[in-house]
Amino acid sequence: MDERYSPEKVETDAQEYWDRHRSFKAVEDPKREKYYCLSMFPYPSGKLHMGHVRNYTIGDVLTRFMRMQGRNVLQPMGWDAFGLPAENAAMANGVPPAKWTYDNIAYMKRQLQSLGFAIDWEREFATCQPEYYKWNQWLFLRMLEKGIAYKKTGVVNWDPVDQTVLANEQVIDGRGWRTGALIEKREIPMYYLRITQYAEELLADLDRLPEWPERVRTMQANWIGKSVGVRFAFRVNGVARSALGSPPSPLEGEGMGMGGDDPSPLALSRKGRGGVGESLQDGLLWVFTTRADTIMGVTFCAVAAEHPLATHAAKSNPKLAAFIEECKRGSVMEADLATIEKKGMPTGIYVTHPLTGEPIPVWVGNYVLMAYGEGAVMAVPAHDERDFHFAKQYRLPIKQVIGVSLGGGRGGNVAFTTDAWQEWYASKDGVCVNSGKYDGLGYAAAVDAIAADLKAKGLGDKQVIFRLRDWGISRQRYWGCPIPIIHCPHCGDVPVPDKDLPVALPEDCVPDGTGNPLIKRADFVNCVCPKCGGKARRETDTMDTFVDSSWYYARYCSPDSGKAMVDERVKYWMPVDQYIGGIEHAILHLLYSRFWSKVMRDLRLVAYDEPFTRLLTQGMVLNEIFFRKPESGRITYYNPADVEVKLDDKGQRIGAILKSDGRPVESGGIGTMSKSKNNGVDPQALIDQYGADTARLFIMFAAPPEDTLEWSDEGVAGANRFLRRLWKLAAEHVGAGIPAKTDLSQLPSPLRDLRRLVHQTLSKVTDDIGRRRTFNTAIAAVMELMNALARLDDGSGPARAVRHEAFELIALMLAPIVPHISHALWFALGHKEAAIDARWPAVDNAALKQENLEIVVQVNGKLRGRVSVPVQAPEDKVRELALADENVARHVAGKAVRKVIVVPGKLVNIVVA
RNA sequence: GCCGAAGUGGUGAAAUUGGUAGACACGCCAGCUUGAGGGGCUGGUGGCGCAAGCCGUGUGGGUUCGAGUCCCACCUUCGGCACCA
Numbered sequence: 001m002d003e004r005y006s007p008e009k010v011e012t013d014a015q016e017y018w019d020r021h022r023s024f025k026a027v028e029d030p031k032r033e034k035y036y037c038l039s040m041f042p043y044p045s046g047k048l049h050m051g052h053v054r055n056y057t058i059g060d061v062l063t064r065f066m067r068m069q070g071r072n073v074l075q076p077m078g079w080d081a082f083g084l085p086a087e088n089a090a091m092a093n094g095v096p097p098a099k100w101t102y103d104n105i106a107y108m109k110r111q112l113q114s115l116g117f118a119i120d121w122e123r124e125f126a127t128c129q130p131e132y133y134k135w136n137q138w139l140f141l142r143m144l145e146k147g148i149a150y151k152k153t154g155v156v157n158w159d160p161v162d163q164t165v166l167a168n169e170q171v172i173d174g175r176g177w178r179t180g181a182l183i184e185k186r187e188i189p190m191y192y193l194r195i196t197q198y199a200e201e202l203l204a205d206l207d208r209l210p211e212w213p214e215r216v217r218t219m220q221a222n223w224i225g226k227s228v229g230v231r232f233a234f235r236v237n238g239v240a241r242s243a244l245g246s247p248p249s250p251l252e253g254e255g256m257g258m259g260g261d262d263p264s265p266l267a268l269s270r271k272g273r274g275g276v277g278e279s280l281q282d283g284l285l286w287v288f289t290t291r292a293d294t295i296m297g298v299t300f301c302a303v304a305a306e307h308p309l310a311t312h313a314a315k316s317n318p319k320l321a322a323f324i325e326e327c328k329r330g331s332v333m334e335a336d337l338a339t340i341e342k343k344g345m346p347t348g349i350y351v352t353h354p355l356t357g358e359p360i361p362v363w364v365g366n367y368v369l370m371a372y373g374e375g376a377v378m379a380v381p382a383h384d385e386r387d388f389h390f391a392k393q394y395r396l397p398i399k400q401v402i403g404v405s406l407g408g409g410r411g412g413n414v415a416f417t418t419d420a421w422q423e424w425y426a427s428k429d430g431v432c433v434n435s436g437k438y439d440g441l442g443y444a445a446a447v448d449a450i451a452a453d454l455k456a457k458g459l460g461d462k463q464v465i466f467r468l469r470d471w472g473i474s475r476q477r478y479w480g481c482p483i484p485i486i487h488c489p490h491c492g493d494v495p496v497p498d499k500d501l502p503v504a505l506p507e508d509c510v511p512d513g514t515g516n517p518l519i520k521r522a523d524f525v526n527c528v529c530p531k532c533g534g535k536a537r538r539e540t541d542t543m544d545t546f547v548d549s550s551w552y553y554a555r556y557c558s559p560d561s562g563k564a565m566v567d568e569r570v571k572y573w574m575p576v577d578q579y580i581g582g583i584e585h586a587i588l589h590l591l592y593s594r595f596w597s598k599v600m601r602d603l604r605l606v607a608y609d610e611p612f613t614r615l616l617t618q619g620m621v622l623n624e625i626f627f628r629k630p631e632s633g634r635i636t637y638y639n640p641a642d643v644e645v646k647l648d649d650k651g652q653r654i655g656a657i658l659k660s661d662g663r664p665v666e667s668g669g670i671g672t673m674s675k676s677k678n679n680g681v682d683p684q685a686l687i688d689q690y691g692a693d694t695a696r697l698f699i700m701f702a703a704p705p706e707d708t709l710e711w712s713d714e715g716v717a718g719a720n721r722f723l724r725r726l727w728k729l730a731a732e733h734v735g736a737g738i739p740a741k742t743d744l745s746q747l748p749s750p751l752r753d754l755r756r757l758v759h760q761t762l763s764k765v766t767d768d769i770g771r772r773r774t775f776n777t778a779i780a781a782v783m784e785l786m787n788a789l790a791r792l793d794d795g796s797g798p799a800r801a802v803r804h805e806a807f808e809l810i811a812l813m814l815a816p817i818v819p820h821i822s823h824a825l826w827f828a829l830g831h832k833e834a835a836i837d838a839r840w841p842a843v844d845n846a847a848l849k850q851e852n853l854e855i856v857v858q859v860n861g862k863l864r865g866r867v868s869v870p871v872q873a874p875e876d877k878v879r880e881l882a883l884a885d886e887n888v889a890r891h892v893a894g895k896a897v898r899k900v901i902v903v904p905g906k907l908v909n910i911v912v913a
Numbered sequence: 914g915c916c917g918a919a920g921u922g923g924u925g926a927a928a929u930u931g932g933u934a935g936a937c938a939c940g941c942c943a944g945c946u947u948g949a950g951g952g953g954c955u956g957g958u959g960g961c962g963c964a965a966g967c968c969g970u971g972u973g974g975g976u977u978c979g980a981g982u983c984c985c986a987c988c989u990u991c992g993g994c995a996c997c998a
Contacts, residue, residue, distance in 0.1 A: 215917055215993085222916075225997065289998055302998095342996075367996045377998045385914090386996055467997060583992080620992095689951080701938075702925060708991085710925060714939050717951060722938085728953095767929085777927065780937035787937090856933045861979045863933055901978055907932055911978045 001734045001828040005727035007691025007820070014823040015116055023836050026074040026120045028572045035071035036573045037063040038553055038612075040581030040589075043080045044104035044126075048111045050621040050673055050699075050711070051582065053683045057696045058618055058705050058775075059580045060117045064816035065769050067118070068840035074573055076556035077112065077119045079105050081128035082480045082545045084167060087511045090479075097479040098507035101128060111684060115692045116819055118836075123559045127548035132555065133481040134502030135565040136547050140191075141484060141495050142603055148194045151493065154472050158186040164515040165476035178513055185328070190474035190541070191483060195595045199224055199466040202594055211614035213706070216586045223587050225467025230292035230451045231374070232460025233284035234301065234351035236309070237359060285309060285351050285362065288373035288465055292454075293428075293446035294380040296435035297401035299391065301351060302344065302365035303376040310364045313347035320345055320364065327366045342367050342390055354459045355450070365390065373465055388421050404430040471592065473544040478509055478517050480542025488529035488536040497530050503538070516540055549589055550596035553579075553611060570606055579612040586617065616705060616773065623679040623711040625668030626656060637678035638665055640711075670710060681711055693818035694720040700775040700817055722783060723821055729790055730807050730825050733800070738830040742801035745846060751802050754792060758806045759847040761785040765813045766840070775817065782813055804829065812841050856907040857882040859891040875902045882908040 002009075018024065028034075039059035042052055063075040079101075086097035093100070105126060112119065125132050143149035157166040161179035165186075170177045195202075203224045206217045285301065303309050305327035314321035323345045344365040351360050367386060368377055381391035381398040391398050400416040404424045416425070424430070428443040438446050447462075454460035474483065482503040484496035496503055506524055509517040518524050518540040529536040557570040581589075590612070597611040626638045638658055643665055646655045658665050673680040686695045698719035703709045747755060761781045768778035789806055792799065808829055815822040815835050826835035850871060855878060857865040865885040869878050879900050882888060888910065895912035902908050 218917070219993070222993090222995075225995075227997070229998080287998080291998075365996095367998095369995095369997070372995090372997050374998095379998090384998070386998080465997090467995075586993085704926090707919095707926095712925065712939070713951095715925070718938055720951080772929070774927095774929090776925095777929090777937080780927075783937055854933095858933085858979075861932095861977095866933080899978060901932090903932055907979090909932080909978055 001731045003728070003731050003735075005724045005821070007693060007723075010824045011114075011116060011692055011820040014820040015113070017823065017834060018116075018118075018836060021834070021836075023834075024075070024118045024120045025122060026072070026076075028569055029072050030572065032070075032072040034573055035063075035066040035073045035578075036576045037066065037073060037075045037578045038556075038576045038580070039075075039077075040579070040585065041078045041080050041549070041552060042108065043083060043085070044101055044108055045085055046104050046107070048108055048683050050681055050683055053115065053695060054618055054621055054699050054705075054709060055580060055582065056112065056115065056117055057699050058616065059578075060115075060696075060819075061700065061769065061775060061816040062578055062580075062773075063118050064819060064836075065840070067836075068812070068815065068838065069770070070839065073118075074123075074556070075117070075119050076123040076559075077117070077121065078124050078552060078556065079126035079128075080545065080549050080552075081105065081126035082133075082542075082548055084477070084479070086479045087477065090510050091513050094510055096508050096510050098128065101126070101479075111687075114687055115683075115696065118819070123556050125555065125559050127481075127545075127552065128479075128505075130502045130504050131562070132552075133505075133548065135551075135555070136481045136543060137484040137496070137501050137503060138498065138565060139551075139600070139603075140543070140547075141498065143193060143599065144495055146603075148197065148599060149191055149473075150194065151189055151191055153187045154190040154192075154474070155185050155187055156476070158184045160184055162514050164513065188476075190472050191485075192470040192472050193595075195471045195592075196466060196468055198595050198598050199226070199468050201598060202468075202591065205594070205610060209610060209613075209615070212612075213615060213617055216583075216590070216615060216617060219586045220591055223468065223591065227288075227290055227465050227467070229288055229290035229463060229465070230447065230454065230460055231286060231288045231463035231465075232292075232354060232454045233286045234354060234360060234378075236283045236285050236362075237350045237352055284459075285376055286374040287376045287378045288463060289378055291380065291383065291428075292450045293432060293438075293441070293443050294383045294401055295355060295378065295450050296432070296438065297380040297382050297399045298353060298360060298378045299381060299397040299399055300379045301360055301362045301376060302368050302379050302387075302390070303347075303362060304368040304370035305364055305366065306370040307364075307368075307375045309349060309362060309376070310347060313349050313362075313364075317348065320347060324364060327364070342386065342393070344390060344394060354454060354457060361396075363394075371469060372467060382416065382418075383425050385421055385426060388425070392418070399434065401432060401435050402427070402430040403433040471544075471546075471595075473547055474541040475544055476516050476540075477542055478505075478511050480545060481505070481547065482518075483539045483541050483543060485539040486527055486529060486536045487539060488532060488534060490534055491529055491531040491536075494529055494531050494536070500530070505542070518542075546588060546592050547596075550592045551600065553593070554597075554600070554606060564605075565600075566605060574606060575608045575610060576612045578614045578616065580616045580618060582620070583617040590615075618705050619703065619708040620672050621709050621711065622670045623673050623681060624670050625677045625679050626658075626665045627668050628658075628665050637668075637676075639678050639680070641681070641713075673711070686716065690716065690720045691820070693723055693821050697723065697779065697818050701779045702776070704774050704776055722786075723818065725790070726786060726810070727821065727825075729786070730828065733803055733807060734828050734830075736795075736800070739797065739800040739804050742798060744798075744801060744805065747798055747802065750792075751794070751798055754788060755802050755805070755847050756850060757785055757788055758802075758809055759843050759845075762809055762813060762841060763843045763848070766843070769816065778813070779817065782810060785810065809841055811835060812838055853905055855882065855905075857885055857888050858907060858909040859888060860911060861909060864888045864891050871905075875904070878902055878904075878908060882910065 037059055039055050042048070059075060063073050067073045081101050086101050089095065089100045090097050127133060140149055157168065157171050159166050159176040159179055159181055161181040162176065166176055166183065171183050174183055175181060176183055203221060203226055206221055209217060285303070287301065305324045310324055314324050342365070344363045347362045347364060349362045351362055352358070353360050368375065379387040379390065380401070381387040381396065382400045383402050388398065390396070398418045402425070404427055432438040432441050432446050438449060441449060451460065451462045482505055484501060484503045486494045486496060488494050506521055509521065511517050525538050525540060527536050527538045528534070553576050554566050554570055554574055557573040558567040561567045593611055597606065597608065600606045601609060624640045626640060626643045627635050628638070629635045642659050643656050644659050646657065656665050656667060657663060668677070671677055671679065683695065694716060698716045699709065701719060702712065702715055744755060761784070764781045765778040768774050768781070785806065789803065792803065807825065811822045811825040811829065812835065815838070819836070823835045826838065852868045853871055855867050855869050856863060857867060865888045867881045867885050869881050879902055883892065892910060892912055897910060897912055899911040900908065901911070
């Protein structure tokens with residue numbers, strides 16, 4: 001064994017061994033329990049970043065650990081290879097997205113391999129390969145047949161200069177990123193997937209995912225956004241149905257006939273979202289409310305700018321038309337809407353209150369969303385904070401209809417004033433007042449009574465609605481999976497027959513920013529109608545890349561299947577036992593994958609309901625931010641590698657300078673590693689300098705996996721120091737020869753203590769990795785053991801045998817985390833079989849036995865002494881020994897002992913007066 | 914604004930079930946080692962105090978023999994987002 005630890009050699013050797021023996025090939029074996037460990041696949045952006053390294057190291061540790069536990073493990077890897085960056089790169093460099101993508105994949109694959117991940121590379125694929133995306137198309141056609149996929153118009157960002165559709169991220173302050181032109185909103189036909197049909201199940205099944213982080217489940221539940229309330233209508237005064245120009249809808253009447261008990265999400269999702277018209281059938285203004293108990297307090301209604309009633313009113317009111325235009329111009333991003341000033345304008349139209357018959361004015365409000373509910377709300381300013389402020393601003397009446405008695409709870413109504421908003425105004429705990437026959441009813445009773453009365457009048461009923469909207473998958477982009485539709489002038493939109501799949505994407509296009517290049521590809525666009533044989537035009541839109549990532553985990557089970565999307569091997573491997581990825585995917589990717597799984601299940605392609613049994617969301621990787629901001633001009637960020645930090649003599653930071661010019665830079669705190677803040681660390685540089693094991697060790701040691709991880713060059717050096725020390729100690733031990741097998745059950749005291757520590761450490765590491773997933777504490781425990789081992793200065797036979805066992809267990813305990821050095825140490829310790837095929841060691845319970853325990857003694861809760869007591873000592877004896885301790889006796893002397901609390905094996909607390 | 918998570922030495926953190934606060938590591942200090950390369954080894958390192966000891970886990974209360982951990986109120990930071998009717 002070399003005296004010196006040289007990671008390049010150690011790591012190359014280990015990786016060559018694993019390659020040669022195809023150690024990571026996963027083979028289905030019904031006799032063995034499987035373990036499918038999956039990390040979210042990367043977008044091939046060019047090179048790995050630290051977030052990838054962290055993600056894949058966590059997955060690899062669990063994979064290798066479970067493998068040592070005897071499970072038949074699968075850890076695959078692939079590439080989320082379609083997407084916008086490839087088109088941007090093409091525009092910048094003139095390289096086709098296909099070439100750019102495949103080059104990046106080749107480079108990043110080498111990087112992943114150099115980190116020594118236990119990946120079955122034989123299952124690798126990229127989503128841009130026709131063998132994969134063929135099945136996107138195939139499933140899309142099945143969805144079309146089942147009515148899950150459908151076509152309707154949607155709004156997109158239109159750049160009038162480049163004549164192209166832009167993604168949200170390509171719109172900066174309302175202008176195109178390349179042209180600077182003001183972006184217009186355009187309505188174009190698009191394909192949608194009816195995820196809302198699964199809303200109820202997607203919500204309910206969150207309860208079947210107990211091993212997902214609570215906060216992810218909460219985020220998904222909020223995103224699905226189930227609301228139980230009442231949908232009802234106001235008659236629009238003096239407006240006939242024909243005047244509104246809304247065509248009779250085939251869905252008309254469906255809402256009323258559905259009954260409140262079992263509302264179908266499918267029907268609901270159609271209603272109110274299908275576009276203009278439906279909300280005004282028969283001259284009715286439909287609204288949805290969760291506070292029907294406040295209906296007697298309605299003093300106005302507010303509709304969205306896009307609402308047909310607003311459109312109608314604007315025809316004869318230029319000022320209103322201008323206001324509506326202003327509202328429509330604003331951002332569609334809901335986060336932006338949260339901060340805009342609330343504005344409104346009266347339409348001049350009145351509606352009739354369904355219960356009181358009073359006339360109610362209708363306003364247009366910029367805070368009403370067309371996409372949620374009916375695009376119209378009843379406004380109860382006394383009991384809704386937004387309505388309250390709106391009413392104050394425009395001097396609209398405010399009528400209290402809910403009373404609350406605080407304090408005693410009997411009768412005494414707390415005073416209501418319109419001076420300022422009070423928290424309790426929105427409370428559901430009060431009872432109705434000023435509400436005629438509903439007076440005195442609580443929330444639930446009032447809602448029931450009011451819903452029943454509305455139903456009797458044929459003007460409404462209870463209703464469940466979801467915030468979740470159908471998934472629009474059409475993208476007016478080149479580098480994606482073609483949507484398999486043919487547009488025929490005679491037959492309309494015709495699905496591509498299964499036998500003609502895949503619709504292959506030409507790979508030699510170079511986008512130039514002026515729209516989808518597919519439109520100009522005659523050989524792609526021109527085709528023959530499968531129905532009538534006439535000339536037809538192929539759809540040029542491609543699919544959202546979230547489609548690609550919605551089922552890739554299932555494809556890994558049978559990546560070579562040419563006949564089917566997935567084959568019977570999926571039954572063995574799925575569902576994924578452990579999924580690992582960034583918290584940024586908590587909603588969309590995970591929700592779409594869950595939806596896609598349920599669709600595949602309903603098509604009897606798979607048997608599972610949920611694709612990911614256990615989820616681990618790893619924290620972000622942070623680093624310091626340094627910058628200079630000149631008097632005039634732009635802020636410049638400096639990479640922490642180019643900055644030297646100045647410390648005072650206590651190690652407290654006093655400043656930082658740029659290494660190149662020695663002049664000070666300012667600290668911007670710490671933040672996520674990003675290009676814009678120039679605070680990234682290149683994993684490749686780290687691997688080149690210290691090796692993969694050091695990178696893996698540092699990343700797993702610095703923080704628990706779910707927490708953020710702060711980068712530290714000193715910490716990396718420390719991790720490397722530990723490995724060098726381990727290597728050196730092991731080399732010294734092995735250099736003296738492999739000790740003969742020795743009976744370790746009878747050892748002198750210091751050796752027995754050391755051996756107990758060895759097995760205590762094994763016990764802790766097993767629990768930390770297997771159950772707690774706190775890799776940082778597992779590593780700390782091994783470090784502690786190594787420190788104890790280094791202190792043992794004893795060259796005797798028994799000592800060498802104890803030391804040998806300790807090194808063996810250290811090599812195995814560290815094998816999931818730093819597999820290369822463990823591989824080398826294991827062979828050096830005299831084993832013929834490689835560490836990769838070794839089993840996780842078992843704790844020797846006999847080694848854990850001890851005769852005496854150290855017990856802490858407190859007096860009035862303050863630590864006053866420690867005593868050694870026999871393990872089997874009865875409580876009286878422990879108490880006696882505790883009181884006999886010199887320091888304890890001193891603190892107890894002269895005081896009456898009131899109580900003595902004995903916690904077996906832990907402590908004694910003596911309570912004195 | 915709403916929702917969620919978290920506040921512990923100079924720093925990253927540990928304390929798993931209410932039971933020794935600060936394991937492990939970084940940094941710093943002292944000493945040794947002419948093998949300066951990102952050296953190696955030993956010891957020290959929460960604050961105050963000569964000491965006994967006292968104080969100490971964001972702040973203020975509370976429960977308990979005992980609280981970083983449980984309860985109430987507040988402050989701060991981070992993350993997510995919805996004006997969701």
